Amino acid sequence: MSVAVPTLPAPGRCLVMGVVNVTPDSFSDGGSWFDPEKAVRHGLDLVAEGADIVDVGGESTRPGAPRVERDEELRRVVPVIEALAAEGVPVSVDTMRAEVAEAAVAAGARLVNDVSGGLADPAMPRVVAAARVPYVVMHWRGHSHDMQSRAVYGDVVAEVRDELLRRVDAVLAEGVDPSMIVLDPGLGFAKNPAEHHNWALIAHLAALTQTGHPVLVGASRKRFLGRLLAGPDGTPRPFSGADDATVAVTALAAAAGAWCVRVHRVPGNADAVRVAQAVREAGGADV
Numbered sequence: 001m002s003v004a005v006p007t008l009p010a011p012g013r014c015l016v017m018g019v020v021n022v023t024p025d026s027f028s029d030g031g032s033w034f035d036p037e038k039a040v041r042h043g044l045d046l047v048a049e050g051a052d053i054v055d056v057g058g059e060s061t062r063p064g065a066p067r068v069e070r071d072e073e074l075r076r077v078v079p080v081i082e083a084l085a086a087e088g089v090p091v092s093v094d095t096m097r098a099e100v101a102e103a104a105v106a107a108g109a110r111l112v113n114d115v116s117g118g119l120a121d122p123a124m125p126r127v128v129a130a131a132r133v134p135y136v137v138m139h140w141r142g143h144s145h146d147m148q149s150r151a152v153y154g155d156v157v158a159e160v161r162d163e164l165l166r167r168v169d170a171v172l173a174e175g176v177d178p179s180m181i182v183l184d185p186g187l188g189f190a191k192n193p194a195e196h197h198n199w200a201l202i203a204h205l206a207a208l209t210q211t212g213h214p215v216l217v218g219a220s221r222k223r224f225l226g227r228l229l230a231g232p233d234g235t236p237r238p239f240s241g242a243d244d245a246t247v248a249v250t251a252l253a254a255a256a257g258a259w260c261v262r263v264h265r266v267p268g269n270a271d272a273v274r275v276a277q278a279v280r281e282a283g284g285a286d287v
């Protein structure tokens with residue numbers, strides 16, 4: 001990858017972000033890493049398996065999820081971030097709250113991953129600007145409890161790109177450094193798994209990479225994969241059977257120039273980004 005984001009590793013290929021959800025209720029790993037010690041151990045395991053960054057989150061964003069209180073979110077993420085950062089792990093914080101982002105950066109987080117792109121908490125862009133850390137601005141149309149009703153598009157690719165670029169203007173106006181902004185199409189967030197929304201965004205990743213901003217893709221274990229892999233009776237494949245499909249999306253996204261992929265299981269994805277990089281290098285200007 002040619003796009004380097006300050007303060008983060010630049011291994012010359014798409015980065016792998018491993019997920020640690022310190023939540024009791026996340027879609028695919030809720031409860032597994034709710035205990036702080038287990039969460040830290042899991043983060044270290046992800047790095048040993050090849051993760052470049054560990055994304056620590058304390059609030060589930062699965063469709064329909066209720067919000068967690070701010071103090072509870074802080075209680076969940078700060079000790080885990082502190083412990084991982086103390087081990088030298090590059091950590092990002094997955095939060096929509098400015099106060100949580102601020103505490104996370106003070107605890108050692110090097111990137112703020114905001115699934116709302118600054119919409120959920122208007123103070124967020126200012127905090128990120130002051131902290132001078134990279135900022136993932138994800139495409140978002142509303143909180144989890146009703147986001148699926150907002151999954152209505154004429155041209156999903158153009159609308160997601162345009163809405164993201166409006167968010168870029170908004171966060172720039174709050175003082176965020178343009179070189180720190182990472183864009184994310186928000187797969188599964190206000191995207192209908194029964195429609196082509198997620199697939200179209202993957203197919204047209206160039207609409208985002210062409211903006212010049214690094215692009216992060218989070219397809220891991222999402223419902224649109226389970227739906228694609230449904231059994232003959234139409235029952236969606238459970239998330240636990242979607243890791244190979246996640247690896248396939250990683251290969252495609254990395255080959256298309258994604259800067260980072262956010263995944264729950266690292267090994268296959270770490271291999272896929274290397275394959276994609278080899279293809280990109282061999283393809284030269286064609287890829």
Ligand code: PMM
Pocket residue numbers: 019021026027028029060061062094113114115136138184186187216217218219220221262
């Ligand atoms: N997806 C989830 C949580 N955080 N962050 C970014 N930037 N992009 C995503 O697609 C994304 C995210 C939901 O996934 P999980 O709750 O299953 O980990």
